[in-house]
Amino acid sequence: MTADEQAADQAARGESERVDVTLTVNGETRSLAIDPRTSLLDLLREHLALTGAKKGCDHGQCGACTVHLDGRRIVSCLMPAVQTDGRAVKTIEALASPNGELHPMQRAFIDHDALQCGYCTPGQIMAAVACVDEGHAGSTEEIREYMSGNICRCGAYVGVVSAIQDAAAKMRRT
Numbered sequence: 001m002t003a004d005e006q007a008a009d010q011a012a013r014g015e016s017e018r019v020d021v022t023l024t025v026n027g028e029t030r031s032l033a034i035d036p037r038t039s040l041l042d043l044l045r046e047h048l049a050l051t052g053a054k055k056g057c058d059h060g061q062c063g064a065c066t067v068h069l070d071g072r073r074i075v076s077c078l079m080p081a082v083q084t085d086g087r088a089v090k091t092i093e094a095l096a097s098p099n100g101e102l103h104p105m106q107r108a109f110i111d112h113d114a115l116q117c118g119y120c121t122p123g124q125i126m127a128a129v130a131c132v133d134e135g136h137a138g139s140t141e142e143i144r145e146y147m148s149g150n151i152c153r154c155g156a157y158v159g160v161v162s163a164i165q166d167a168a169a170k171m172r173r174t
Helices: 003-012 038-045 104-111 121-133 140-146 157-173
Strands: 019-025 029-033 066-069 072-075 088-090
Touching: 019 072, 029 038, 066 121, 072 121, 104 121, 104 157, 121 157, 140 157
Parallel strands: 019 088
Antiparallel strands: 019 029, 066 072, 066 088
16 A cells, blocks of 8 residues: 555544654653644643643633643643644643652642642642742732633632742742
């Protein structure tokens, strides 16, 4: 079967050709052959078994899938995985220290009861770390503004803001 016939056969079965992607995920270089339509969220969850980022809305509206790409927060459900080739992704799984000590933001979320069901919590924490790192944790209003892309259906927003304020002071000291 020629390459053209093979491509036509794949297309007839609803399959597409694979593309090679190499990215660094949580400090480890990973190379995969993926369907070019794969989102970063699906790559993380389905190909790498990193299930911390959640599929909430799959439309970039809830923030449950927030991860860091090259040090900046993104909603991974909207990012085509092929666009992460050669880039660095950090997920909630790598936020704690290698010895298991929680990141100050993780500890603050627990201490301030900033979660209820926990579904949105990984995305909230990743966005909260970015909020502090970006310098947007100066006031309650600023925190609310820069966290507005992360929805908590349980309504734990008061705890989230308190946790960010607490963790921001600790993160600045380290």
